[in-house]
Amino acid sequence: MNIKEYIESGIIELYVMNALPENEKAEVEAMARQHPDIQAEIDEIQAIMQVYSQAHAVNPSPELKDKILDKFKAETQPPTQNPKPKTQSDIEHPTSNIKKPPLSISALLGGLAALLMGSLIFHFYQQTQTLKKEKEACEQEQNTQKLKNQKEIADLGYKLDILKSPDTRVVPMLVTDKKAVSGFKATVYWNIKEKATLLTIQNLPKPSDDKQYQLWAIVNGKPVDAGVFNYSLTEVQTMKPFDNVGAFAVTLEPQGGSSKPTLENMQVLGAL
Amino acid sequence: MYVASVYKKKKMQQATTDDILINRLRQRDEGAVALLYDKYAAALFGAIVRVVPNKAIAEEVLQDVFTKIWRNIEQYDTSKGRFYTWIVNIARNAAIDATRQKGYKRQNQDLENVVNTIDAQNSISLNPETLDVKELTNHLTSEYKILIDLVYFQGFTQAEAAEHLSMPLGTVKTRLRTAINKLKELF
Numbered sequence A: 001m002n003i004k005e006y007i008e009s010g011i012i013e014l015y016v017m018n019a020l021p022e023n024e025k026a027e028v029e030a031m032a033r034q035h036p037d038i039q040a041e042i043d044e045i046q047a048i049m050q051v052y053s054q055a056h057a058v059n060p061s062p063e064l065k066d067k068i069l070d071k072f073k074a075e076t077q078p079p080t081q082n083p084k085p086k087t088q089s090d091i092e093h094p095t096s097n098i099k100k101p102p103l104s105i106s107a108l109l110g111g112l113a114a115l116l117m118g119s120l121i122f123h124f125y126q127q128t129q130t131l132k133k134e135k136e137a138c139e140q141e142q143n144t145q146k147l148k149n150q151k152e153i154a155d156l157g158y159k160l161d162i163l164k165s166p167d168t169r170v171v172p173m174l175v176t177d178k179k180a181v182s183g184f185k186a187t188v189y190w191n192i193k194e195k196a197t198l199l200t201i202q203n204l205p206k207p208s209d210d211k212q213y214q215l216w217a218i219v220n221g222k223p224v225d226a227g228v229f230n231y232s233l234t235e236v237q238t239m240k241p242f243d244n245v246g247a248f249a250v251t252l253e254p255q256g257g258s259s260k261p262t263l264e265n266m267q268v269l270g271a272l
Numbered sequence B: 001m002y003v004a005s006v007y008k009k010k011k012m013q014q015a016t017t018d019d020i021l022i023n024r025l026r027q028r029d030e031g032a033v034a035l036l037y038d039k040y041a042a043a044l045f046g047a048i049v050r051v052v053p054n055k056a057i058a059e060e061v062l063q064d065v066f067t068k069i070w071r072n073i074e075q076y077d078t079s080k081g082r083f084y085t086w087i088v089n090i091a092r093n094a095a096i097d098a099t100r101q102k103g104y105k106r107q108n109q110d111l112e113n114v115v116n117t118i119d120a121q122n123s124i125s126l127n128p129e130t131l132d133v134k135e136l137t138n139h140l141t142s143e144y145k146i147l148i149d150l151v152y153f154q155g156f157t158q159a160e161a162a163e164h165l166s167m168p169l170g171t172v173k174t175r176l177r178t179a180i181n182k183l184k185e186l187f
Helices: A003-008 A011-016 A022-034 A036-055 A064-075 A103-164 B002-026 B031-051 B055-075 B083-100 B111-121 B128-137 B142-153 B158-164 B169-186
Strands: A168-175 A184-191 A196-201 A211-219 A222-229 A237-239 A247-254 A266-271
Touching: A003 A036, A011 A022, A011 A036, A011 B169, A022 A036, A036 B031, A036 B083, A036 B142, A036 B169, A064 B031, A064 B055, A103 A168, A103 A184, A103 A196, A168 A247, A184 A247, A184 A266, A196 A211, A196 A222, A222 A237, A222 A247, B002 B031, B002 B055, B002 B083, B031 B055, B031 B083, B031 B142, B055 B083, B142 B158, B142 B169, B158 B169
Parallel strands: none
Antiparallel strands: A168 A184, A168 A266, A184 A196, A196 A237, A211 A222, A211 A247, A247 A266
């Protein structure tokens, strides 16, 4: 069952309303941990039910509040400061015989409390704003990453199409230095129809930091720059496209490549 | 939508003040009980009287609920959901427990009547924003309202609601989904 169907089934509503047996409740919680969409749905329905419930609020008797608060006072230790003056409980609580602080002090305390509340509210407001900004930054980063991933997938799909195409010529690049161990070191895939050129490295030596490999296409007997490439044994790299190529060659050049190949640094060559 | 934006703004404020409230309760700060009362007593009482229409018994249940919140606040897990969801669950369970007590006389009243009389009789003093919502929820057809009341307020399970309303089990789920979707549109 996919996530959308799961959400649409109404099980989240039953979960929020606490109407599911324990095993199904645990199942929803496990699903929510795995799928943020389900957690988001739970959050939303909880918020909706809270508004719904608060809209159906009924006021209890006005005296109930004091009754409950008194019960709490009796349950926990009697208050050590600021006893609430109450005529009824005066008899029960000897503490309330303590002289009431003068009005000016209680007014001052009230003012201080209001100030404190105000600064607290401001503090939390600021915090909320910061969190909001952080969330936006996160979302933006996520979007960028998503776009990047989409581009990468499209790129890989394109490369795969080129590699699979019957119009693609596979050009093994062989070592030009007779003294070196023979065997192909890199492969160029050249698609005649798409004019696309791809390259993979099998076992070229790792260049020093100031050097970079460069691919050349030999067109009408002359070397034409096909671009520098990274030393990566896993990537399929896209090089410059060509209409008509007689051969490909790889030279070792200074970082960034050269406009003309340094022929004595030619590493591998592959003819079509 | 205006209502939606007000609702979202409210939600943000609520998250902050709930956090303060929870922290104070965890620090065993009695003053927080008064805050809790001012903020949620009427909503919780509204949930309780739907199960226990007798006002005196319902008030006892509410007292009990406050004690339970105070004692069990450490068990509240923020990651599992909103604070209100947690306390309304406590209220619902306490109310249902009260109806199971010996000597409790279940008033044999049609549920729809109970709900309507409760809504009509009780003076509700709430801020204008939630009154708007109440107005809006009146647009829900009564079949959806009864279903939400049964499951959310009365604590009926899916199977019990299906039996009570003589509808198939699956229909309870899909109707509930439709009802919430309608509320989503209204909010």
